Amino acid sequence: MAGLIKAWVHGWALSRGVGSPVAEPDGYRLDVGRPGHRVRYVLEHAGSVESRASALTEPGTWLKVSASREEVERTVPSSWEVGPPEYLMSAPLAMRPVMAAPEPYRAELVGDGVVTDVVVRAPDGSRAATGRVAIAGDTAVIDQVVTEPEHQRRGLGRFVMRRLDEVAVAAGAERAVLVATEEGRALYLTLGWTVAAEITAAHLPEKN
Known part of the structure; x- marks a missing residue:
C-alpha cells in the first residue's frame, strides 16, 4: 500500500505541475499553492488524522487519507469539509493492440513523454x-479522465484509458495507479483495475 501511495503522490505532483512531494512521518506534503488548495497532506492511514486536523488551521489545507469516509468524518473537527468516498486503484500494464478512436471522433497526444494528454475531439x-x-519511475499515474x-456512453472513456495504457507501456511503465470517484470506479473495474484502498479527502475551505 505504501508503495502505491508513494507512486500516486509523485505522479500526481508531475501531472498537476506542483513541487516534488516532501516525505512526512505519516505520508507526504505537497505545496500546491493554488486558490482553495494551498497545501495537501497525503496520509497513509487514519492514525494521524486527528492530530493533523487539529494542528492545521490554514484555509485551503487539504488532507487525502487512506481511510473510509466514516473514519475521517468522525475524527476531524466540524470546520473541515469531508468529501465523498474515492478509491485508490491499480492495474498491471501490458502491450496490447492499438485501439482506434470510435467514429466519428479523432484522438491526439499532447505532451513531453513524462506527462502526456490524450485529447479526443468531436467532428467540430x-x-x-x-x-x-x-x-x-515504473509506474504510470492516470489523472483527470x-x-x-x-459525449458520454459512446465508449470514449474506455478508449481514453486504453490509449493512456499504450502511452504508459511505451514509456516503460509496468503498472498504473489512479484515484477514482465512485462513478469512475465502475468503469475501471470493467477494465481490469482493482481497488487497493478507500481514499477520503477533507479540507478547510477558503472564504470568499
Whole structure:
C-alpha cells in the first residue's frame, strides 16, 4: 500500500505541475499553492488524522487519507469539509493492440513523454474526452479522465484509458495507479483495475 501511495503522490505532483512531494512521518506534503488548495497532506492511514486536523488551521489545507469516509468524518473537527468516498486503484500494464478512436471522433497526444494528454475531439473540433498520464519511475499515474456530458456512453472513456495504457507501456511503465470517484470506479473495474484502498479527502475551505 505504501508503495502505491508513494507512486500516486509523485505522479500526481508531475501531472498537476506542483513541487516534488516532501516525505512526512505519516505520508507526504505537497505545496500546491493554488486558490482553495494551498497545501495537501497525503496520509497513509487514519492514525494521524486527528492530530493533523487539529494542528492545521490554514484555509485551503487539504488532507487525502487512506481511510473510509466514516473514519475521517468522525475524527476531524466540524470546520473541515469531508468529501465523498474515492478509491485508490491499480492495474498491471501490458502491450496490447492499438485501439482506434470510435467514429466519428479523432484522438491526439499532447505532451513531453513524462506527462502526456490524450485529447479526443468531436467532428467540430471541440473536446469530447480527455485524460492524462504521468510517468513516475515504473509506474504510470492516470489523472483527470473526463468525458463531456454530451459525449458520454459512446465508449470514449474506455478508449481514453486504453490509449493512456499504450502511452504508459511505451514509456516503460509496468503498472498504473489512479484515484477514482465512485462513478469512475465502475468503469475501471470493467477494465481490469482493482481497488487497493478507500481514499477520503477533507479540507478547510477558503472564504470568499
